[in-house]
Amino acid sequence: MHILSIFRKKIIEYLHLVVMCVSLYYVSKFNFVYLDASAEIVTVLFGFILILIILSTIKACDSKYFHLIAFILSIFGIIALFVDDYGENNLLYILFQYYECILLNLSVKYINKKANLSNLFSENKILVSLFLFITFVISYVSKNYDTKYSLDILGSVSAVLIILGYIIFFYRIIKTKANILNGSKLNLFSLIFFKSLSYLCFSLFNDTTINILGHLFENIVYYYIFNIIIKEIVINPYNNLFNRFMNKSQELEIANKKIDKISHKAANIEKLNDKFINLIPDGIIIIRDKKIESVNDRLLNMFDINDELEVEKADFDKILDSSQLDIFMSRINSMDSRILEKPQEYEIKWDGMKKWVEVKSLIANDERGEYIISAIRNIEDRKKVEEAEKLLELKNKEESLKNDFFANISHELRTPINVIYSALQVQNGYLKKDNCNENVLKYNLIIKQNCLRLMRLINNIIDITRIESSFFIPNYKIENIVYLVEEITMSIAVYVKSKNIKLIFDTEVEEAYVNCDSNLIERIMLNVLSNAVKYGKEGGNIFVNIYKDGENNILISVKDDGMGIPSDMQANIFERFSKVDNSISRKIEGSGIGLSLVKQLVEIQQGTIVCESELNVGSEFKITFPTVEYSLEDVTDEEQLNCYSNNAIETAEIEFSDIY
Incomplete structure (x- = not known):
């Protein structure tokens, strides 16, 4: 379909040419002078049209070569109106044909570069010299040899030279490698061919029929000129412009797609930024010209604000007292915009709600000027x-x-x-x-x-006070716990006997070494044993047993068959001032701080104590200590053990002062 349309265009073009030639031929049959005038007018008209085309398209073309060709041919087409092909005018016609041929050859040099009038003649000295020489020769001949014979000879020589010039011009066109000529070389050849024929018809023959052919060939020349000019100056540049426009349109479309993609990405980033800002655990507030411009959801939630519009455009002094606002602005005015402000505490208010917050601020800039970004952290919990x-x-x-x-x-x-x-x-x-x-x-x-009772109470108070104030420091040594417990138990025999209670000591192991303070062990055992004696029944029993509790623990059991402890009191017996009988008329004396102190002394030495009791059946206190590996150098010697035995008797007097 596209090939057919091109073929139709060619038919229409050649049909116009045929119609024009046939019209000129029929006009010549009636009046040759009228034909000659009409042909010259058409030629001049073509020249003016070419100039108009040149002026209207010169800015649209990158290469100006075809404008130069069109200008040369159009100028000489217009000059033809004033030049005839006989007499002196015939010499002018020959001269102008020389000029046209020389200028066409001169133009080849500027196919790929811009013609500069200042150096046009300096770069083409040979052609310019030839131009001047021909002008001189024709001028000389016209003055000195104005005869029919001399004019015929000049016309014949000129015809050969001019046709040779056209051939040289076309040869130079063929040899050039300029891309702009690739599509027009055939038309240029046709133009030169018919131009040469036209010149031959006008210069060498003085026959009416030949002159008619000359006019036809001249019009064909202008057909090819127009064909070249329309194609190279109008169609191709505007096709190039259209292609550039289409390419630019495609580029713009691609750019628009990229812009849309970037805009979509920017919108997603903005949404992501909003989500990120709202995920920040701190409230974010943007202040411009002492007015709140924007806040995040965290700040709205902090003050139970339902609508962001309530806050935006509000004065900043609405949430800060004047005194605190002055402090805030003075800090902002004195800070470096490149450095984040150190945290500062303020009390922010909103609709009657006040909260202590920690504020960090930074000065930023955009196209609208400076603004303040503040991160607000709720420190109510910290306060x-x-x-x-x-x-x-x-x-x-x-x-x-x-x-x-x-x-x-x-x-x-x-x-x-x-x-x-x-x-x-x-x-x-x-x-x-x-x-x-x-x-x-x-x-x-x-x-x-x-006195002993008071001493016991005072000692307990002092020890509890020292423990709670962290001034109590045990004197740890590796001791044989079995020996210590046995000596302490035997030291209370006189008190047990006075109550008619039988005291039984038994152990599974002969030696078990514990890292402990012997004085504290003594206090612990005497306190527990004194309770067993006080709450035991007359004629009853107290059992002191030592067992191996696993591989690394030793267990000391103090068991009596006395009155026991009620189940509702067992959870509180190790609390300070807790006693089974708190009444003023109680039968058994005591302050209620003994077992509390015992528990603290046991735990200081990495031990544990528990109580198992049943009312009217009896109670059992189980004390567990971790055993340690030892060497002979670390173990307490016999002399010190004898001292413990004597001290135990003296301490027993104090611990058993309630028993009388």
């Missing part, structure tokens, strides 16, 4: 913790003061009691020697026992 820490610190100070008071008062009480107790012992020595009244000795014994 509550700080408040609680202050209260705790105050409470600890109060507790420390109380402990110090108890320690001081205990110390102040123990000193006079020790003096009284020592004086009683001295006095008893003198009274026994003098065989004093038994009632005096009896009351002295009562005073002694109560």
Whole structure:
């Protein structure tokens, strides 16, 4: 279909040419002068049309070569109006044909480069010299040899030279490698061919029929000129422009797709940024000209704000008091825009709600100017913790003061009691020697026992105070726990006997070494044994047994068959001041801090203590300590063990002061 359309175009083009030639031929049959005038007018008209085409398309073409060709041919076409083919005008016609031929050859040099009038003649000295020489020759001939014969000779020579010039021009066109000529070489050949025929018809023959052919050939020349010019100056440039436009349109379409893709990506990034900003655990607020421009969801949730529009465009002083606003703005004005501001605490308000927040701010810039980005972290919980820490610190100070008071008062009480107790012992020595009244000795014994009770209470208070204030430091040594427990148990035999209770000691192992403080073990055992004696029944039994509890533990059991402990009280017996009988009329004396101290002393030495009891059946206290590997150098020697035995008897007097 495309080939057929091109073929039709060619038929139409040649049909126009045929119609024009036939028309000229028929006109010549009626009046040759009219034909000559019509042909010349058509030629001039073609020249003017070419100039108009040149002027209207010169900016649209990259190469100006065909404009140069069209200009040369159009100028000489217009000049033809003033030149005839006889007489002096015939010489001008020949001269202009020379000029046209020379200029066409001159134009070949500017196929691939721009013609510059300033160096046009300096670069083409030979052709310019030839141009001037021909002008001189024809001028000389016209003045000195104005005869029919000389004109014929000049016409014949000129015809040969001009046709030779056209052949040289076409040869140079063929030899050039310029791409712009590839599609027009055949048309240029046809143009040169018919141009040469036209010139021959006008120059060598003076026959009417030949002149008619000359005019036909001249019009065919202009057909090919128009064919070349329309194709190379109008169609091809505008095709190139159209192709460029289409390419640019495709590029723009691709660019638009890329822009759409980038815009879509930017929109996704913006959405992702919004999601990211809303995922940040801190509130984000943007402030411009002291007005709130934007906030994230976290800030809205922080102050229970349902609509973001409530906050946006609001004055910043709506959420900060004037004093805090001045502090905030002074910090912002003094900070470096490249550095993130250090956190600062402010109290922010909104609709009656106040919250303590920590604010970090940064100054940023955009096309609208400076603005402030602030990250706001809710520190209400931190403030509550700080408040609680202050209260705790105050409470600890109060507790420390109380402990110090108890320690001081205990110390102040123990000193006079020790003096009284020592004086009683001295006095008893003198009274026994003098065989004093038994009632005096009896009351002295009562005073002694109560002194011991006070000493026991004061010692317990001091130890508890030291433990709670972290000033209690055990004196650890590797001890044979079996020997220690046995010696301590035997030291209370006199007290057990006074209660008519049978004391039984038994052990599975002869030696078990524990890293412990022997004084603390003594306090623990005497306290537990004193409870067994106090709450045991007359004629009952107390069993002290030592077992191996696994590979690395030793278990000490103190069991009695006394009154037992009610089940609802068993969970509280290790609490301070807890007693089975708290009434004023209770039969058994005690402060209620003994077992609490025992538990603390056991746990200090990495041990455990539990109680198993049944009302009216009895109670069993199980104390477990971890055993250790030892060497002979680490074990306490016999001399120290004998000291423990003597100390145990003295300590027993204090621990059993409630039993009388």
